[in-house]
Amino acid sequence: MNYTRSTPRRHLRLGVVGCGWAGQQAVQAANLVPRTTVLAVADMDEERRTHTVETHKVERTYRDYRELLADGDIDAVYLATNPQVRTPMAIDSFRAGKHTLVQKPHALRAADIRRIEREAVKAGRVLQFCFFMRHFRNYRKLRQQLVEGAIGQIYHARVCVQHNEDMTHSDRDYWLYAYGRMGGALAQHASHELDLAWWCMGCPRPLWAFAARHSPYCKYGGAEGPAEDWLSGLVGFDGGRTIQVEATRMSHVNVGRVFQLFGKDGAVNGTAISRFHRGEYKTREVVKPVDRRRGSDLFFFYEIEDFAKAVAGEIEPDVNADDAYVFTKMLQALYASARRNRRVAIQV
Numbered sequence: 001m002n003y004t005r006s007t008p009r010r011h012l013r014l015g016v017v018g019c020g021w022a023g024q025q026a027v028q029a030a031n032l033v034p035r036t037t038v039l040a041v042a043d044m045d046e047e048r049r050t051h052t053v054e055t056h057k058v059e060r061t062y063r064d065y066r067e068l069l070a071d072g073d074i075d076a077v078y079l080a081t082n083p084q085v086r087t088p089m090a091i092d093s094f095r096a097g098k099h100t101l102v103q104k105p106h107a108l109r110a111a112d113i114r115r116i117e118r119e120a121v122k123a124g125r126v127l128q129f130c131f132f133m134r135h136f137r138n139y140r141k142l143r144q145q146l147v148e149g150a151i152g153q154i155y156h157a158r159v160c161v162q163h164n165e166d167m168t169h170s171d172r173d174y175w176l177y178a179y180g181r182m183g184g185a186l187a188q189h190a191s192h193e194l195d196l197a198w199w200c201m202g203c204p205r206p207l208w209a210f211a212a213r214h215s216p217y218c219k220y221g222g223a224e225g226p227a228e229d230w231l232s233g234l235v236g237f238d239g240g241r242t243i244q245v246e247a248t249r250m251s252h253v254n255v256g257r258v259f260q261l262f263g264k265d266g267a268v269n270g271t272a273i274s275r276f277h278r279g280e281y282k283t284r285e286v287v288k289p290v291d292r293r294r295g296s297d298l299f300f301f302y303e304i305e306d307f308a309k310a311v312a313g314e315i316e317p318d319v320n321a322d323d324a325y326v327f328t329k330m331l332q333a334l335y336a337s338a339r340r341n342r343r344v345a346i347q348v
Contacts, residue, residue, distance in 0.1 A: 013076070039058075145273070
């Protein structure tokens with residue numbers, strides 16, 4: 001999808017909506033990316049807003065995000081809010097003429113992605129969805145080598161992301177505890193790696209999902225039921241390919257993170273390409289290109305830099321609306337399968 005770009009200023013002036021963990025990471029990174037500057041932040045929580053402004057020396061602050069959108073000096077908006085409110089905020093952002101980068105989980109429903117996309121097209125502004133791991137330079141280098149056949153045809157991927165965190169319930173952040181609201185172990189903790197595996201496989205078309213879940217720690221008692229503390233799932237794609245995903249919020253063990261891709265001629269473990277040949281493993285690490293710029297080690301540095309490049313018309317936005325739509329379909333299918341205890345077809 002090609003969008004009409006406005007003529008960018010020397011620095012892309014950003015407004016960040018949401019001063020939680022993701023918002024603060026975005027402010028810190030954007031102020032270190034050479035071509036971006038955070039001009040303003042907005043958050044209804046005064047304590048979080050004040051902390052962000054004082055810590056990162058932000059010039060302007062707003063309680064209501066609509067006041068930030070009305071600021072004519074702001075070129076683009078980074079939405080670091082929860083998925084319950086993100087769709088109307090994105091729509092408002094485009095109607096205010098702002099380029100927009102949308103945090104993950106991108107939306108509650110895939111149909112919301114298309115609503116946001118239509119507004120971006122009407123406004124002639126750039127829309128980019130967050131999956132920051134796609135922008136890490138070592139993973140870009142790895143994906144290019146996979147496209148060139150480094151391990152042959154990829155037929156399976158395995159992702160495991162295990163966390164151990166405080167499960168204290170907060171009414172303000174109920175979406176983190178209500179099942180299917182994109183706040184549980186799958187969407188919050190494993191969606192980056194699930195997307196990364198799908199992207200490295202070439203984004204094949206998903207056909208079905210099968211999943212199971214457990215919620216022994218989440219104490220939410222609302223109508224949706226408690227969010228998953230543990231979800232295990234399998235997604236099937238065209239060509240017989242599959243991705244296995246396992247995610248936890250509390251597991252009492254320190255397994256860490258598993259990211260593996262299996263191909264006909266080799267495999268990937270983390271960022272290392274390996275082959276078993278004549279009784280020996282041959283392993284080669286895909287090394288991150290050297291970047292000595294201050295801040296280049298931050299989570300969102302490259303994603304925000306690439307967003308600025310997309311606004312300038314130098315590259316296409318990644319993740320685009322098509323990928324975000326299909327990925328949200330996958331998440332919805334995994335959640336539906338775990339709820340119904342049966343395989344769910346994915347229509348895209």
